[in-house]
Amino acid sequence: MPKRAKVQARTSCAVAVSRRALASANSSVFTPPALATATSCTGHLVAVFPRRRTRATVSPMSSLLETGRSHDCGALRGRDVGASVVLFGWVHRRRDLGALIFITLRDRFGITQVVFDPDLAGPVQALAATLRGEFCVAVEGTVVSRGSNINPQMPTGEIEVQARSLEVFSSADPLPFNVADDAELDASEANRLKYRYLDLRRPSLQRNFVLRSRLATLTRITLADMGFLELETPYMVKYTPGGARNFLVPSRLNPGQFYALAESPQIFKQLFMVAGMDKYFQICRCFRDEDLRNDRQPEFTQIDVEISYATPARVQAPIEALIRRSWKDILDVELPAEFPRLTWAEAMARYGSDKPDIRFGLEFVDLTDLVRESGFRMFTDAAHIKALCVPAEHAEPLTRGRIEKLTELVKKRESGGAKGLAWARIGEGGTWSSPLTKNLSPEIMAAISERAGARPGSVLLIVADNFHVTHQALGTLRLELRDSLDLVAKAGLPPWQFLWVTDFPLFEKTDKGYVSSHHPFTSPRADHIALLDTDPAQVLAQAYDLVLNGNEIGGGSIRIHRSDVQAKVFATLGLDEAQIQQKFGFLLEAFRYGPPPHGGIALGLDRISMLMAGATSLRDVIAFPKTQRGTDLMTGCPSGADDEQLAELFIGHRGLPTEGS
């Protein structure tokens, strides 16, 4: 309250000063004082130093808003010197040298310096002196060369605008954090979210959203050019438990019943295929009531695609084209003509991940057959014995102490829970320095070194356990070494490494039986359909993920269009006929009426934007994101609803924590 009053005082003082300045000026030079009044017809503060006009019909009363801007704040260059311009924008910085005042004016296109020269601008000067950071203003003036004072750091640094008139659209309270100091982020995450509209003014975030917008536009252009139809699916859909938790929306017209917010348009896009839409896409919001992460928000945006008569290649080709075009147009990066493909089994065997980062080597070396008969208990008991061989040129930092830390890492439950980490440092002449020397014969050690390509100075890191533990532990270790040894930069590969991972298992076995790895509409490989009856765990899916630098940015599959196959999959998942009919009856019914074979994919628009922008959090590419607890600090959402509305929806509180409990 006092703060606001202060600002208003400052502002009205400015009016008085500028009036005084106007009154004291040589009136013969000015148009009548009434024309140079301090408030424009639109109610904005304005100070005008009238130009000598050839046509008296131009009314100086007209606001600069009416005039409109002639350029954005990133447009002017040396070639524009002499031009008369109108700029709108925010006061980025002010440098008040007393008589001479510099203002940098910012909009989303750039920053331009404005100079208020008392010798030339007269009464405008007094108003200019009242400007503060983030005032929203209009400036009218002449583009002049900066002469010997050019600023090579700014695209507009050759020139500046010599102000003739200034109009303050609105003043600004001192900001809760600095918008102009963008390079060094000077705000806490909480404040950034509370004042998101200010955070979004920062040039770096503006760049992210320009990029995101271009990506969305390119998606529409590229896919539409290829004959895809942009179609919409409902957000309010039938609640089907299983999979991600749904947000529920109570139905007033159907008391006690709920819609679910769609966690994906999956079923509807398949029905589009049944409907003959052939090639569909949508830039679509999805909602999942799961815990948040740095790269997971409860609502996020997918580029959703489905095509009829699909094969994996026919889905992947247009996606590759879209990605290639986006990287070319937005980042000016040429991507390879075809992205490499790895089966899931290969990806796991070589990288211990279904989304491997292939920007650096450090692939797993399988030692199982070499050490199985070694007689060493640790190895004879393990189904999978694999190693990472850190090349000599990168291995120097791996001291005993560092290896000790890595051992603790792989023992953690979340990194696989390995029982330990065996290691060996290769010395001159190939001799091992390792706790294993007393357990392994020289022949076996030599054979391991040879297979791993170990040379003097190399370090071997070995995990022996079951499939899951060995691969997860070494996969975690591989990424840790990537970061701590800076392996990506040292590898020197192109910075964008795309990869298709294919042939995922159709099911995962859990305590409660089989669950879909992808979703229950994913088609098994044609040659694996028979296995559905005999060994579901072995069935591979016609599913594919698109991976970029170790991040899953999309996933899709060929769908089941045969009701007999769909029935077998449902049965394997343990659904009985009643459940199937209740959840998916309408889909199976649709499949009775001539469904085309079909398949598709969904790409994560947020994640792709994040990676393209070089951002480290999904929040930096989502305009109004939620906190990790799923709240919006700016609006205070979620919130309670009033009793009247709750009664209308037949909703009461049950088991809600009460105050003080």
Place this chain on the structure above:
RNA sequence: GGGGUGGUAGUUAAGUCGGUUAUAACGCCGGCCUGUCACGUCGGAGGUCGCGGGUUCGAGUCCCGUCCGCCCCGCCA
């Protein structure tokens, strides 16, 4: 549900072993300054140390609880 980490002026941070008036930078307010560009310079104001309780002669600091931000595991078909 679990693990980690943080919360001190408008903002970002420092604050030692528990001890004098809680410190700095930026921002804000006032003065000076006609070529700055993170302008400079002189001065000033500004604090519920997240909140509640406890230990103590004395708590920003130690203990217990709680709220909130962030990171991770589980979870995300």
